[in-house]
Amino acid sequence: xxxLNIDKIKNxxxxxxxxxxxxYINISHKIHSNPEVGNxxxxxxxxxxxxLKENGFKVETNIAGHPTGFIAKKKSENKxxxxxxxxxxxxxxxxxxxxxxxxxIGTASCAAxxxxxxxxxxxxxxxxxxxxxxxxxxxxxxxxxxxxxxxLFEDVDACLMIHPSNETSITGTSLAVDPVDFEFTGKSxxxxxxxxxxxxxxxxxxxxFNGINxxxxxxxxxxxxxxxxxxxxxxxxIVPNYAKARFYLRAKSRKTLxxxxxxxxxIAKGAALSxxxxxxxxxxxxxxxxxxxxxxxxxLFVEVMEELGEWINKNPTKGFGSTDAGNVSHVVPTLHSxxxxxxxxxxxxxxxxxxxxCSKEGDKxxxxxxxxxxxxxxxxLVNNEKLEKIKEEFKNNKNLK
Numbered sequence: 001x002x003x004l005n006i007d008k009i010k011n012x013x014x015x016x017x018x019x020x021x022x023x024y025i026n027i028s029h030k031i032h033s034n035p036e037v038g039n040x041x042x043x044x045x046x047x048x049x050x051x052l053k054e055n056g057f058k059v060e061t062n063i064a065g066h067p068t069g070f071i072a073k074k075k076s077e078n079k080x081x082x083x084x085x086x087x088x089x090x091x092x093x094x095x096x097x098x099x100x101x102x103x104x105i106g107t108a109s110c111a112a113x114x115x116x117x118x119x120x121x122x123x124x125x126x127x128x129x130x131x132x133x134x135x136x137x138x139x140x141x142x143x144x145x146x147x148x149x150x151x152l153f154e155d156v157d158a159c160l161m162i163h164p165s166n167e168t169s170i171t172g173t174s175l176a177v178d179p180v181d182f183e184f185t186g187k188s189x190x191x192x193x194x195x196x197x198x199x200x201x202x203x204x205x206x207x208x209f210n211g212i213n214x215x216x217x218x219x220x221x222x223x224x225x226x227x228x229x230x231x232x233x234x235x236x237x238i239v240p241n242y243a244k245a246r247f248y249l250r251a252k253s254r255k256t257l258x259x260x261x262x263x264x265x266x267i268a269k270g271a272a273l274s275x276x277x278x279x280x281x282x283x284x285x286x287x288x289x290x291x292x293x294x295x296x297x298x299x300l301f302v303e304v305m306e307e308l309g310e311w312i313n314k315n316p317t318k319g320f321g322s323t324d325a326g327n328v329s330h331v332v333p334t335l336h337s338x339x340x341x342x343x344x345x346x347x348x349x350x351x352x353x354x355x356x357x358c359s360k361e362g363d364k365x366x367x368x369x370x371x372x373x374x375x376x377x378x379x380x381l382v383n384n385e386k387l388e389k390i391k392e393e394f395k396n397n398k399n400l401k
Contacts, residue, residue: 004382009119013374016115017367024111024370025363027051031103032358035092038134038141041068044090044103045131048110052129055114061131064146070131071152072110074117081125082387084377085153085332086113087144087161087325089135099349100136101164101341101357104366108162112373116381125381128156135324137179137285142324145286148331158297158333158380158390161325162369164357165338166346168305169313170298174336175224175250176257176290177322182208182268183280188241198239199276202232205243207271212247215263222252223260246284250322254289254330291326292397296390297335304375310368333394335376339369 017024027047034043045068049059057072090106092098113129120127130152134141147153184205189198212225219225227247233240249264251257265281272279298314305312316338325336342356356362380387 004123006382009122010375010378012119013115013378014371016118017111017370017374020111021367024107025366028103028107028363028366029358031090031106032098035097037094038091038136038138039066039068039143041090041133044068044106045070045133048088048090048106048131051110052114055117057113057117057129064143064150064152065140066133066143066146068131068133069143069147072113072129072131073126074113074120075126076120076124078121079124081123081381082157083126083128083155084380085128085130085156085159086110086373086377087159087328088129088131089161090131091134091136093136093349096349096351097354098357099351099354101353101362102135104164104339104341104357104362104369105161106131108366108369108373111370112377115370115374116377119378123378123381127377130159132324134285139284141179141285142288142327143286144324145288145327148327153328153332156332157387158335159328160335160337160373160376162337162339162373164341164362164365165348166340166342166344167313167338168310168340169316169338170301171291171293171336172316173252173293173318174291174326175222175252175322176254176326177288178249178257178261179283179285179287180247180249180261180264181282181284182245182247184243184272184275184277185280186239186241186275186277189239191237191239195239199241200239201243201277202240203275204271204277204279205229205232205245207274208245208268211267211271212264215267219260220251220256222256224248224250225260225264252290286324286327288322288324289326289330291323291336292329292334292394294329294333294335294390294393294397296386296393297333300376300379300386300390301335301337301372304372304379307375308368308371310372330398333390337372339365339372341365
C-alpha cells in the first residue's frame with residue numbers, strides 16, 4: 001500500500017456517498033417508477049450512463065448487440081493498477097416491475113464506482129461499470145453472456161455487484177441454464193374430413209413433454225426442467241401444422257447441463273421422427289453458466305460488511321435460481337453478494353419484493369450496498385496480496401471444474 005493513507009481515502013469515499021445519497025436514492029426511485037423489460041431499458045440506461053458521464057467516466061453505449069447496454073471507464077491519470085469492474089443491472093420483470101430490485105443493483109454499482117473514482121489518482125488503476133441489460137432473460141436476454149462472448153472482461157482483474165434480498169449474505173451458488181425453443185412443423189388438414197392427410201405438429205410437442213417426463217427419473221437432484229407450450233394450433237378442427245414449446249433446462253454445472261441438453265435434444269428428434277414432423281431447436285437467449293463461488297472474495301466482503309457494522313449470513317442456502325453473472329464468474333473472479341431490503345419472508349419476483357425495492361429499508365440498504373461495493377473494490381486496488389489470493393482461487397476453481 002506504500003505511503004497511502006488508507007483511512008483517509010476510505011473516509012473520503014464514504015463522505016462522497018453520504019453527501020450524494022439523496023441523489024442515488026432519487027435515481028433508484030426513478031428507475032423503479034419507470035420499469036422496462038430486458039433490452040428495452042432506454043430510460044434506465046440513459047439515467048445511469050449520464051450520471052457516470054457527469055462524473056468523468058468515458059461511456060460507450062450499444063454494446064455487444066444490446067442497444068441498452070453500456071461500458072463506462074475511468075483511469076488514474078498517473079498510476080497504473082488493477083482493472084475492477086462493477087456489474088449494473090436495471091431491467092424489470094414483465095407485469096411485476098422491479099420485483100427483483102434491479103433499480104438498486106444498477107444504482108449501487110454506478111454510485112460505488114463514482115465514489116471510488118474520486119480517489120483514483122491517489123490509488124491508481126482503472127474502474128469500469130458494465131451496464132448489463134436483460135438479466136431476467138427474454139429474447140436476446142442475459143446480456144452478460146454477450147459481453148463474455150465479445151471478450152469484454154478479458155483484461156479485468158475482478159468484478160463485483162450486490163443484489164437485494166431478504167438477508168445480507170455472501171455469494172452463493174446458482175444453476176447453469178439453457179433457454180431452448182422447440183418448433184415442430186407438420187401439415188394442415190381438416191381434422192374431421194381428411195385427418196389422414198395431416199401431420200400433427202402438436203403431437204410432436206406432446207411427445208417431447210412425455211419424453212422429458214420419462215427422463216426425469218434418471219437425472220440427478222440438481223437438474224431442473226420446466227417448459228410451456230407457446231403455440232399449439234389455431235383451431236381444433238384443423239390439424240396443427242405448427243407447434244412450439246419453450247423450456248429452461250438447469251443443472252449445477254455447465255458440464256452436467258450440456259449432457260442434459262443433449263439428451264433433451266435427442267428426445268425432440270425422436271418426437272419428430274415418431275410423429276412425422278420436422279423439428280427446429282434453438283436458444284432464444286444466451287446460455288447462462290453456473291456461478292463459480294470465490295471464497296476469498298466472500299471473505300473480503302464479510303470483512304468490509306463487519307467494518308461497516310452490518311450483520312451478514314456467511315452460510316446462505318443452496319441456490320436453485322440462475323444468473324448471467326455466472327458467465328462472468330467463468331472468466332474473471334466475481335462477487336455476487338446480497339443486501340437485505342425486507343423481512344426473511346420476502347420472496348423475489350413478487351409484488352411485495354417490488355414494494356420493498358423502493359421502501360425506506362430498501363433506500364437504506366442501497367446506501368449500505370454502495371459503501372460495501374466501493375470499499376471492497378478499494379481493497380482490490382490497494383491490497384495486491386488480497387487480490388492475488390482471489391485470482392489464485394479463481395484459477396484453481398477453473399482447473400478443478
